[in-house]
Amino acid sequence: MKRKLLSVLLAGAMVLSLAACGNSGTSDGGSDGGSSEGGGSEGGNKLTVWAWDQTFNIKAMNMAAEQYKKDHSDFDLEVIETSSDDCQTKLTTCANSGDYSTMPDIVLMQDNSYQKFLKSYPDAFTDLTDCGVNWDDFAALKQSYSMADDKHYGIPYDNGVCAAFYRTDVLDEAGYKIEDLTDITWSKFTEIAVDVHKKTGKYLLTSESTGGDVIMLMIQSCGANFVNENGEAYIVGNDVAEKCIDLYTEMIKQDAVKLVNNWDEYVATVTNGEAAGVINGNWMNATITGIEDQKGNWQITTLPKVDGVDTATNYANNGGSSWYITSNCKNPDLAKDFLVNTFGSSTDFYDAILPETSGIACYLPAGESEVYNEPVEFYGGQPIYSTLVEYSSHIPEFTKTPYHYEAREAVNTAIVNITNGTAKEDALKEAQETLEFKMSE
Amino acid sequence: MNSNKKGMTLVAKQKAAGWAFLTPATLMIVVMSFYPMVRAFLISLQTGAGANMRYAEPIFSNYQRMMADKVFIKSIGNTFLYLLIQVPIMLILAILLAQLLNNKDLKFKGLFRTCVFLPCATSLVSYALIFRSLFAQEGLINSILVKLHILESGYNFLGNAASAKVVIIIALVWRWTGYNMVFYLSGLQNIEYSVYEAAKIDGANGWKTFWGITVPLLKPTIIMTFIMSINGTLQLFDESVNLTKGGPANATITMSHYVYNTCFINVPNFGYASAMAFLIFIMVAILAFINLKVGDTRD
Numbered sequence: 001m002k003r004k005l006l007s008v009l010l011a012g013a014m015v016l017s018l019a020a021c022g023n024s025g026t027s028d029g030g031s032d033g034g035s036s037e038g039g040g041s042e043g044g045n046k047l048t049v050w051a052w053d054q055t056f057n058i059k060a061m062n063m064a065a066e067q068y069k070k071d072h073s074d075f076d077l078e079v080i081e082t083s084s085d086d087c088q089t090k091l092t093t094c095a096n097s098g099d100y101s102t103m104p105d106i107v108l109m110q111d112n113s114y115q116k117f118l119k120s121y122p123d124a125f126t127d128l129t130d131c132g133v134n135w136d137d138f139a140a141l142k143q144s145y146s147m148a149d150d151k152h153y154g155i156p157y158d159n160g161v162c163a164a165f166y167r168t169d170v171l172d173e174a175g176y177k178i179e180d181l182t183d184i185t186w187s188k189f190t191e192i193a194v195d196v197h198k199k200t201g202k203y204l205l206t207s208e209s210t211g212g213d214v215i216m217l218m219i220q221s222c223g224a225n226f227v228n229e230n231g232e233a234y235i236v237g238n239d240v241a242e243k244c245i246d247l248y249t250e251m252i253k254q255d256a257v258k259l260v261n262n263w264d265e266y267v268a269t270v271t272n273g274e275a276a277g278v279i280n281g282n283w284m285n286a287t288i289t290g291i292e293d294q295k296g297n298w299q300i301t302t303l304p305k306v307d308g309v310d311t312a313t314n315y316a317n318n319g320g321s322s323w324y325i326t327s328n329c330k331n332p333d334l335a336k337d338f339l340v341n342t343f344g345s346s347t348d349f350y351d352a353i354l355p356e357t358s359g360i361a362c363y364l365p366a367g368e369s370e371v372y373n374e375p376v377e378f379y380g381g382q383p384i385y386s387t388l389v390e391y392s393s394h395i396p397e398f399t400k401t402p403y404h405y406e407a408r409e410a411v412n413t414a415i416v417n418i419t420n421g422t423a424k425e426d427a428l429k430e431a432q433e434t435l436e437f438k439m440s441e
Numbered sequence: 442m443n444s445n446k447k448g449m450t451l452v453a454k455q456k457a458a459g460w461a462f463l464t465p466a467t468l469m470i471v472v473m474s475f476y477p478m479v480r481a482f483l484i485s486l487q488t489g490a491g492a493n494m495r496y497a498e499p500i501f502s503n504y505q506r507m508m509a510d511k512v513f514i515k516s517i518g519n520t521f522l523y524l525l526i527q528v529p530i531m532l533i534l535a536i537l538l539a540q541l542l543n544n545k546d547l548k549f550k551g552l553f554r555t556c557v558f559l560p561c562a563t564s565l566v567s568y569a570l571i572f573r574s575l576f577a578q579e580g581l582i583n584s585i586l587v588k589l590h591i592l593e594s595g596y597n598f599l600g601n602a603a604s605a606k607v608v609i610i611i612a613l614v615w616r617w618t619g620y621n622m623v624f625y626l627s628g629l630q631n632i633e634y635s636v637y638e639a640a641k642i643d644g645a646n647g648w649k650t651f652w653g654i655t656v657p658l659l660k661p662t663i664i665m666t667f668i669m670s671i672n673g674t675l676q677l678f679d680e681s682v683n684l685t686k687g688g689p690a691n692a693t694i695t696m697s698h699y700v701y702n703t704c705f706i707n708v709p710n711f712g713y714a715s716a717m718a719f720l721i722f723i724m725v726a727i728l729a730f731i732n733l734k735v736g737d738t739r740d
Contacts, residue, residue, distance in 0.1 A: 089705045096492060096711060116708050120491020209600055210688030261599040262686060265577055272579070402490075402708050416690035420602075434511060438707060441488045 044331045046076040047338065050090070051108040052083045056286070057158065057321070060353045061108075064342035067349055075338070080104065084321075088113055095121035105329040106339070111145035111160060111320045112404045118148050119402040126325040128152045131336040133344040141395045142362045146322045153324060155339045156362035160281045160320025161392035162217055163300040165288055166204065168380065170276035170297075174199040182301040183314050186218070186247045189304040193256035196276065203258040204277030205251070206269045209416060210261070213280065213318050216408055218244040221316035222309045223396030226407040226435065231399065233435035235411065236428050240309050245415060245428070247306065252419050279303060281318040282360050282388050289358070289378045296380050300387065315394040320362070360388050406438040478722075485715035490708050503716035513717060515691055516699045519606070523695070524674045527610045532666060535618050539625035540655065545634075554626070558619040565616075569683035572612045573599065602692035605685050609693055612680055617673070621666045628662035629655065664736035668729045675725050696721050 051057040058079050065077035082090065087107060094103045095117070103124070109117070117124065129152045135143055138156045146154025168178055174196040181192060193204040207214040219225060219241055226241055228234040235241055251257045258275065260266050267287055269275040273294075278284050288298055302314035323343060325335045342349050343363075350366035353359055366372060367389030375381040401407065414431035418424055449457065485504075488497040497503055507513055541547070542554055560568070575581050576598040583595035598604045632655070640650045656663070678697040681687055687694030687702075696717065703714040 092491075092705050092709050096709060098492065117491075120493070120709050123492070210686050210690070259597075259600060261577070261597070261688065262573065264574070268577075268579065406707050413690040416688075420690075430511070437510060441490070441710065441713075 045072070045074045045334065046078065047106060047329075047331075047335055048104040049077065049079045049106045049108070050082040050087050050104045051079055052081065052087065054081065056283075056357045056359055057108055059357050060157075060359055063353055063356065064338070064349060067346070067352070068338050068342055075334075077338075084110060091117065091124070092120075095124045100124060100326065100328040103326040103328040105326065105331075105335050107324050107326060108157070108321050109154070109324055111142075111317075111322060114146050114154065114322070114324070115148070115400050115404065116402040118153065124327050125153045126327060126329065126332050126336075128155065128325065128336065131344075132340045137345070137364050138362050139364060139392050139395065141317060141397050142320065142392070144397055144400060145320075146324070154322035155343050156320070156322045157343055158283065158321040159360040159362045159388065159392055160283070160317040161360065161388050161395065162279065162281050162303055162316045162318050163384075163388060163391060164303050165278040165284060165298055165300050167202075167276040167294065167297050168299050170196065170200050170202050178299050178301055181304075184304050185307045186251075186304045187307050190247070190251050190254060190256045193251070193277075194254050197255065200276065202274060202276035203256075203269070204275075205257040205279055206260055206266055206275050207257050208262065208266055209259045210409075210412060212412055213408075214257070215244060215248050215411055215415065217279075217303070217316035217318045218248065218306055220398050221303060221313050221396070222306050223311045223313070223398045225398045225401060226411055227399055227401040227403070229399055231401055233407070233432055233439060235414075235435065236432040240306070240311075241411075242428070243306055243309055245411070245418070245424075249415055249418050249424075252415070281320065283319065285358060285384070295378050298379055299382055300379060300384050302391065311396065313394060313396050315391050315396070317392070317395050354385065360385060360392075362392065364389065364393065403435065403439055407435055410435045410438075481715045482719060484712055485719050487712040488710070489712060490710060494712060497712065503713050504720070506713060507717060507720060512691055512694070513696070513699055516694045516696045519693060520675060520677060520695045522606065523610060523613065523677060524671060527613045528667070528670045528674060530610075531614050531618050532621060532663070532670065534614065535621035535666070536625050536659070536663075538618065538622045539629055540651070542622070543626060543629045554623075557622055560616050560618075561620040563616070565679035566683055568616055569612065569680050572608065572615075573684050576608050599685055600689055602689060605689065605693045609680050609684055612684060613674075613677075617670070621670070624662050624666050625659060628659045632658050660736060664732060668732050671728045671732070672725050675721055675728075
């Protein structure tokens with residue numbers, strides 16, 4: 001009898017908790033629907049946002065809402081935490097079904113994936129060209145990620161400017177200064193990296209073997225891409241591409257780069273001290289500054305540049321994001337006004353979020369403010385924020401492609417094959433064919 | 442109408458009741474399974490990026506396209522490799538474990554059964570992530586091998602095509618053996634003990650009893666587990682995505698993973714993805730059909 005009672009109780013508890021799950025699910029949906037329905041009629045001052053990262057994007061968005069509320073007391077904003085991958089999957093599902101009503105009003109999206117969405121779902125996003133933002137306040141490259149046919153669709157936000165982060169204590173140990181690594185070429189970098197590895201056992205560069213970004217920022221720092229101006233696959237016969245792939249495979253052969261299999265391992269090399277250098281977007285700052293005991297040992301400088309290419313620079317961009325207004329937004333004027341007055345034109349706003357989120361703005365005037373020029377203790381007093389904003393103004397433009405991820409995968413596959421002994425010509429030919437195939441329908 | 446109903450015989454009434462009970466389930470299966478299948482087939486005849494879908498020209502061009510898709514062909518190869526190696530190992534292990542745990546004199550049977558079944562209670566994603574960290578270059582397995590002086594430094598299991606496949610197979614065996622064992626165990630318990638006794642009296646040893654009695658009587662269960670395993674392996678997804686991301690250089694990518702990439706990572710091409718998904722469906726159907734025919738004992 002007791003047993004029966006217990007099992008009934010347990011079953012009851014389970015059903016209740018499941019029902020609670022269901023309830024919270026519907027309440028989410030309800031508020032979603034509420035915002036989209038409310039858009040037209042009763043006031044309609046609530047916006048919903050999809051964004052990821054509580055400490056960074058979401059925090060900044062909430063701070064923006066607070067600032068905007070000062071002048072618009074009836075304004076309301078709800079951020080629904082959605083991981084970057086989920087944002088893409090959910091948007092694809094909503095947009096492909098043709099039912100936009102489940103989309104939020106504002107969505108944060110990776111710069112690298114926006115061209116793909118614009119090509120696939122041209123009606124899903126709102127044209128922001130005339131929303132009142134002075135577009136010259138943003139770097140040309142950053143704007144171009146969210147543009148098509150000279151129209152603007154996104155408000156640039158998270159800066160993807162890349163920097164080379166080095167451990168000065170490790171460099172010291174190997175007999176180098178940060179200046180020795182400033183404005184150098186990749187072949188010089190390889191030389192130093194091999195030497196540092198020999199002397200200290202630490203790597204100056206880590207990269208993911210599948211889907212690694214290093215090769216992408218190498219070619220993009222030359223103002224080139226694995227597609228030509230017409231957007232066609234351009235790997236075979238592309239001198240710049242071949243030079244980048246040569247340099248990169250050479251680094252792998254000489255063990256100048258530590259290859260890892262996934263992002264966890266990538267971050268682990270930094271936190272466990274195996275990596276004495278990180279070359280990636282400035283957002284790695286959050287990971288690096290999280291390691292308290294390495295305080296004062298890190299500094300940033302420019303990237304190495306590709307040897308023997310006229311257009312090569314020491315600057316590149318990787319993995320920033322921007323805000324977009326979807327077609328589901330019933331009150332686009334409010335959404336535009338909100339974004340323009342915060343992310344689009346407010347230096348005060350950027351000054352306020354910097355200490356809280358250490359997010360670097362794409363808004364160029366923000367880089368001149370005092371907050372940005374303050375020395376950062378973690379980096380031995382280097383004023384890294386203004387330095388990074390300055391770097392971002394030098395990044396060359398290049399041809400974007402909706403097939404960014406396909407190109408990256410094809411080239412990374414070729415690189416793995418080359419290091420495993422496939423002849424370079426064959427590997428590149430295969431990459432070219434794969435990319436061409438994926439671009440066809 | 443009313444008078445007709447009153448005139449229903451008992452058999453007719455029972456039949457009507459039977460249909461009444463069947464209808465809701467049938468309707469739900471039709472709406473949730475068969476309708477999507479038909480839609481998927483129609484979508485598989487269309488082409489275009491994202492929302493710009495149109496019927497393909499010629500109509501089966503997506504199916505022809507698969508033949509030219511090197512990555513997809515590679516993913517078919519990978520999936521069938523998993524199938525050919527992993528399924529037999531897993532089922533043999535499962536049947537042996539079931540045999541062991543069915544022993545009448547074994548103590549703590551419940552505990553052992555729970556232990557063997559427990560892996561199935563873990564979520565696919567979390568166990569894949571755990572295996573990923575176990576086999577990482579600084580993971581537990583490498584640390585043990587280095588400490589035991591078998592290796593000098595950590596081996597990059599997931600960065601090497603052959604070893605990455607082995608890791609996936611090990612993970613699959615770990616996750617699914619207990620699941621199949623439970624079916625065998627229930628099958629074994631349906632075999633009368635007197636049959637074994639009779640065999641013992643006739644002087645059959647353990648091996649002979651196993652092949653002469655256990656296997657033939659378990660045949661329906663074995664066929665069912667085979668079909669389920671084939672079905673599951675052909676649709677393998679979580680392990681490829683979470684353990685290896687399909688890498689290195691697509692050496693471990695499965696068909697379903699590639700279908701997913703085509704929809705959600707690359708420029709979305711739902712037409713082509715549906716066509717590939719449909720091919721997987723046809724493969725499962727054919728293999729299940731062969732399996733049923735081979736196992737059919739009716740003459």
